[in-house]
Amino acid sequence: MGGKGIRIEGLKKRYGSGDTAVDALKGVDMQVAPGEVVGLIGPSGSGKSTLLKCLGAVIDPTAGRMTLGDEVIYDDGWKVRDLRALRRDKIGFVFQAPYLIPFLDVTDNVALLPMLAGVANAEARSSALELLTALDVQHRARAMPSRLSGGEQQRVAIARGLVNRPPVILADEPTAPLDSERAMTVIRILDDMARKYETAIIVVTHDEKIIPTFRRVYHIRDGVTHEEAGEGRPFDGTG
């Protein structure tokens, strides 16, 4: 995919109508380049999750424009017919908890996405193993998720988010359940993967430890984003 990462212009989301209507997003503007990891921070109720759901094509925005790579996917209405296929092929997700499928082993958890897209099993598993190797969890390839540590599970979840080589990955509090060291490791991995696979990564976080590692940060408050330059500290937390 490559190209221009993700660009959001004037994105709005209104819940309800009439007197009870709530404007969760009031015109969000964001741009994340391929290979870049940006932070999205804000207090509870500021609209982070709503923004993430809009970006993830899980809920319908009310207005605005979203461009993924070279393709306009939303312009006051979805321009893509099959939102499932959009999510499957062009958007990667990393959740607060890994949410691995408990009845699939590590390889198949990662390989499931390309399989759903119609890729042959062997080819999908090969792609999965390549990513697991890149994330240094290849030695647990045949293990079931319940046998993995929290850090290993999160790496597998990252591999799953990357396996279809999406132009954008949405990471929702990916370090929340981890200690500082493991949180830094996860952010470093995301940064490495973003560079390696030319993927734009948006990390929604409250985690004070990792916020300084972003080079750019979007603050969201009352449904509006404000861009700030981040500190871009090293991932070992010493900066």
Add this chain to the structure above:
Amino acid sequence: MISLAGRDIVHAWGKFVFTGIGLGLLIGVTLVMAGVYRGMVDDGRALLDNSGAELWVVQRGTLGPYAESSSLYDDTYRAIRAMPGVAKAANVTYLTMQVRDSRSDVRAMVVGIAPGGPGATPGWPPYLVAGRHITRSHYEAVADVASGLRLGDRLAIRRNSYTVVGLTRRMVSSSGDPMVFIPLKDAQEAQFLKDNDALWQSRRRTGANPAFDRPGVPGLLDAVNAAQSTNAFVNAVLVTLEPGRDPDEVAAAIRRWRRLTVYTRPQMESILVGKLIATSAKQIGMFLVILAIVSAAIVAFIIYTLTMDKIREIAVLKLIGTRDRTIAGMILQQALALGVIGFVVGKITATFSAPMFPKYVLLVPFDSVVGFFAVLVICVVASIAAIRMALRVDPAEAIGG
């Protein structure tokens, strides 16, 4: 594409296997219930087959001799034997009672058979598995092995004792009771034989009646007493036909000229199946419906619970782009797998438990095939609620906030 349902089943095999076993026992009971009905029908057919008759002549206006009582004079068979198209005609009596031997008693249908032999006289057991046929006029018996009697056993029928000289198999009444064959005269006596006190009372009452004890008619009282203590009735006349004769035509002739009720084989079969065991069949049918509903409820509950346990996974699957039909297929396949496990367990259970039932349980392949597809249909129906719930899961649930 990997099988999500298969992987989940392998992962949670204990839950599936134990649920399948529980469901299987229920299906096994259902198959046995169907087998009980089949056994009742087969018992009825065996009764007709083993009688060796093509026509049953019974008391006029009755559904005898199996579904209703029927009495005919024991010389009726002579007139019937003379009818055109009739090859053989023989008297027969049926009496269901408790037959006692030295060890215990058993419920049996005592059949009185006319003198003759197997094949030559309708009503005789067509084959033996041990011993010999009845050769004496009195006090010998041939018993079905299901009665538990053995060769040489002495059994009591009313006040007389009989020696078991032969054993036969699959000779049962329409209700599955084993048959005991004894000579016709003995059976006629057994049907009406009173105990000593009753005889004494009967003779006293007759003697007290001046109409029977006339001074000018010596011997009248003795004749009346003798008539009261003998039985000149049988329950039916079994008829075989000359080769090539139409049973309906011969039956019509007997009805017309002898003014008796005659049943052909199809009519007798419809009496046994349609009337005698109709209530039992309805009862079993009700049980089958209830068991089917209970099975469906169990499968639905289990599949719904298993799906509830996977809500988060389903949300993730939907979020990452899994199609609804893939998720629905996963749930449906699991329900079907549960049904297949249950059916296999049920079939094995029914097969091994059927011989242990006191009544004949006939498991026919057709019922198993119908049962298998019924289980699949039940599983499909039972999975609908779980599928509906899974398809309503919002993929946004996978994203916090």
